[in-house]
Amino acid sequence: MAPTSPELLIRARGLHTYYGASHILRGIDFDIPRGQTIGLMGRNGMGKSTLLKSLVGLVKPRSGTVEIMGRDMTGRPPYEIARQGVAYVPEGRGIFGNLSVRENLLMAARPRQGATGEAGPRDWTYERVLETFPRLAERLNHGGQQLSGGEQQMLTIGRALMTHPDVLILDEATEGLAPLIAREIWRICDVIRDSGISSIIVDKNWKHVTRITDRNVILVKGEVVFEGTSAELQANPALLEQHLGV
Secondary structure (H helix, E strand, O other): OOOOOEEEEEEEEEEEEEEEEEEEEEOOOOOOOOOOEEEOOOOOOOOOOHHHHHOOOOOOOOOEEEEOOOOEOOOOOOOHHHHOOEEEOOOOOOOOOOOOOHHHHHHHOOOOOOOOOOOOOOOOHHHHHHOOOHHHOOOOOOHHHHHHHHHHHHHHHHHHHOOOOEEEEOOOOOOOHHHHHHHHHHHHHHHHHOOOOOEEEOOOOHHHHHOHHHHHEEOOEEEEEEEEEEHHHOOOHHHHHHOOOO
């Protein structure tokens, strides 16, 4: 008997996305299986953020389909896609600077889909988020605008986890962060992976990305030029040099 294929939480087929007359995504197929961590790579301007925005409803593809949890969500607004269990941490973070750390976290809280009664060990409660981000626990009454860039990134990830997502999307996970803070973000990515949440991670540091990802996709001018395991990518230095410039 053939092995059962993993459940696809997100299934995109034939995505063509434009900004005005500019053709950005050119027929992309992209899958997010349950429990997998996916690295999305490519130089600047190759379509990574546009693909993420097409998946979460911030940009409507001109053609192609996006299915989330088996439902056709192509072109649906972001809040409907978020309700399907997809959390998006954008480049630039997007925290509420006039709210405290506590308020930023609590405003996003919602029960895990299907959860009843007391919180279970897989639930991302307020207390669990603070245990995962001890730096935030020390700054609960600070306004969002008072936080450093790294602390803002932690807050954005923590806020996303408070929604109990099935899929967490991190765009430019450690962009512009000091090495010590970046190391903390990678530790948190490990925790998220081990908790069973599927993830898409965009980051320029392919060595860190491939250390925690199951599969990686490289985009060049809006097309997939590589899709494979981290071991396969690490074993292909010519490909890394050609498409990532390392």
